[in-house]
Each structure stands twice: as C-alpha cells, then as structure tokens.
Amino acid sequence: MENILTTTNISKSYGPVKALNNLNIEVPKGSIFGILGPNGSGKTTTLSILLDVLKPDTGTYCWFNNPNDIYYRKKIGTLLETPNFYHYLSAKDNLKITEAISGRGNEADIDKAIAMVGLHTRKHDKFSTYSLGMKQRLAIGAALLGNADVLVLDEPTNGLDPVGIVEIRNLIKQLGEQGKTIIMASHLLDEVEKVCTHFCILKHGNLLISGPVKEILRNEDILVIETENMAALQQLLTTLPHFIELKQQKSFCEIYFKSNSISPAEFNAYCFNNGIVLSHLEVKTKSLEEKFFELTEN
Numbered sequence: 001m002e003n004i005l006t007t008t009n010i011s012k013s014y015g016p017v018k019a020l021n022n023l024n025i026e027v028p029k030g031s032i033f034g035i036l037g038p039n040g041s042g043k044t045t046t047l048s049i050l051l052d053v054l055k056p057d058t059g060t061y062c063w064f065n066n067p068n069d070i071y072y073r074k075k076i077g078t079l080l081e082t083p084n085f086y087h088y089l090s091a092k093d094n095l096k097i098t099e100a101i102s103g104r105g106n107e108a109d110i111d112k113a114i115a116m117v118g119l120h121t122r123k124h125d126k127f128s129t130y131s132l133g134m135k136q137r138l139a140i141g142a143a144l145l146g147n148a149d150v151l152v153l154d155e156p157t158n159g160l161d162p163v164g165i166v167e168i169r170n171l172i173k174q175l176g177e178q179g180k181t182i183i184m185a186s187h188l189l190d191e192v193e194k195v196c197t198h199f200c201i202l203k204h205g206n207l208l209i210s211g212p213v214k215e216i217l218r219n220e221d222i223l224v225i226e227t228e229n230m231a232a233l234q235q236l237l238t239t240l241p242h243f244i245e246l247k248q249q250k251s252f253c254e255i256y257f258k259s260n261s262i263s264p265a266e267f268n269a270y271c272f273n274n275g276i277v278l279s280h281l282e283v284k285t286k287s288l289e290e291k292f293f294e295l296t297e298n
C-alpha cells in the first residue's frame with residue numbers, strides 16, 4: 001500500500017526533556033491513523049513537526065511520497081485547536097471567513113465541506129445555536145476546505161459530551177470511507193480502537209508499536225472455555241506446541257495460543273478426542289486496553 005507519510009528518525013528535545021526519540025512511522029494512504037499515548041508522550045510535538053510548525057532536532061519526514069513537493073501543505077487540512085468561530089454568524093458565513101483568511105478553497109468548496117460534515121440543513125443557522133458536536137463538525141468542515149486529501153486532527157473529541165463524541169467518531173469514519181487519510185492524536189484507547197484502521201503508541205517520546213489495528217490486536221488467539229475437567233485440560237495443553245498460557249477466571253478460563261495456530265473447531269475436537277468435554281467455547285479478541293497496558297508496563 002502506498003504511504004501518504006513516512007518519518008525517519010525524528011527526534012526533538014525541549015532543553016533536558018526528550019519529547020521524541022527517533023520516531024519512525026509510516027501512514028498508509030486512505031488509513032485512519034491514530035497516534036496514541038498518555039499525556040506528555042509526544043503526540044502534539046509529532047503533529048507540530050509534521051505540519052512544519054516546529055523543527056525537529058534531527059530526522060526527516062516525507063508527505064505524499066515526494067520530498068520535493070512544496071505545495072504539500074495545501075493538501076492537508078488541520079484541526080489542532082478549536083477555531084474561533086463567530087457566534088452570531090452562520091456556518092456558511094463562518095467558513096467564508098475561514099476561506100478568505102486561509103486562502104484555501106472557494107465558494108463551491110464551502111458548500112461541499114458543509115455537506116460532508118452533515119450541516120447542510122443548518123448552514124444558515126447561527127453558530128450559537130449549534131450543539132457541541134455540530135460546532136466540532138464545523139471545525140472539521142473548515143479543515144476540509146480546499147478539498148484536503150489528508151486531515152490532521154489533535155484530540156478531535158476532547159471536551160465533547162457523549163453525543164458529540166459519537167457524532168465526531170462517525171464523521172471521521174465516513175471521511176475515511178470516502179478516501180481521506182486521517183491522522184489523529186488521541187489519549188483514548190477506546191477511541192482509537194473504534195475509529196482507527198492503523199495506530200502507533202508513544203510513551204515518553206518512544207515508539208512502542210505501529211501498524212494495522214487488526215494485526216496488532218490479533219497476534220495471539222484467545223479461547224474462552226468452560227469444562228468440568230480442568231486438571232485433564234491443563235495436562236492436555238502442555239502437549240500443544242502453540243499453547244502460550246492459561247488464565248483461570250472464576251467460572252471459565254482463557255487459553256492463549258500463538259496466532260492462527262489452532263482453530264476453535266480443531267481445539268474442540270482435540271479436547272473431545274482426549275476425553276475432555278467443553279461446556280463453553282468462545283473466541284476472544286484482545287482489547288486495545290489490554291494490549292496497551294501489556295506494552296507500556298514492559
């Protein structure tokens with residue numbers, strides 16, 4: 001898959017604080033790429049460098065596979081902090097002002113951007129009458145002006161109520177389906193898991209992991225089972241080469257295998273043929289939360 005962005009060994013310090021340490025990430029075209037990390041992990045520093053607001057101490061980055069593309073910023077819409085819209089003006093008039101100040105887009109783009117963020121029927125209403133989610137959708141609309149191919153969003157659901165959060169998450173997914181590449185910083189595991197196709201995790205400026213959400217969360221298969229014959233099962237598991245570990249919960253247990261090593265049907269048959277009857281068998285995907293704590297604790 002073609003990459004929209006590649007970074008090579010980017011480092012940045014603020015005095016004694018190493019905010020980024022040799023960051024190497026690749027963002028595939030058309031992905032929704034989450035930059036995940038706790039407060040102070042280097043997310044905003046990363047976005048600021050990628051948008052040329054801040055210079056890295058060392059390292060390089062390349063947008064659109066073309067290091068000589070001097071117009072690349074025109075193809076990137078950004079939402080780094082909430083824009084100051086005029087409360088007494090409509091969505092359309094606010095975006096006209098944004099367009100005039102930024103020089104991005106034209107009249108037709110404004111209507112298109114408003115339609116893309118689902119504010120078409122409210123475009124003549126005053127900004128002050130909008131819900132929080134609508135206000136943030138308009139901010140994303142402003143980032144879309146000029147028909148940006150890429151959106152860079154810093155914590156796009158910060159400060160929103162639950163309804164607003166759902167609105168923004170759905171909008172980001174829709175824009176991804178329409179072919180936009182979206183790079184978003186977030187400290188919410190759940191958000192990244194629900195919205196992103198790819199992600200990386202930063203901690204103290206170090207990259208812990210990067211790649212497709214599905215692959216990272218699927219490098220182990222977990223089977224949740226119940227049986228009355230636990231002792232025999234434990235004995236049997238030691239004979240399976242791809243068995244990793246067994247975690248005993250209250251009434252059931254979780255069995256970890258290397259990825260794609262045994263299907264649930266094969267495991268069930270293997271148990272049955274060895275005299276062990278399973279009263280429950282279910283496949284579990286590791287949550288991003290489990291993976292995150294596993295990575296950050298190591």
Ligand SMILES: Nc1ncnc2c1ncn2[C@@H]1O[C@H](COP(=O)(O)OP(=O)(O)OP(=O)(O)O)[C@@H](O)[C@H]1O
Nearest residue numbers: 014017019037038039040041042043044045046187
């Ligand atoms: N202008 C600055 N001067 C000094 N230190 C800074 C500056 N900006 C950031 N830092 C430090 O660099 C580190 C990374 O900060 P950064 O804002 O990039 O992290 P973040 O992951 O975006 O955090 P948050 O989620 O809180 O926004 C932190 O330790 C922060 O205190």
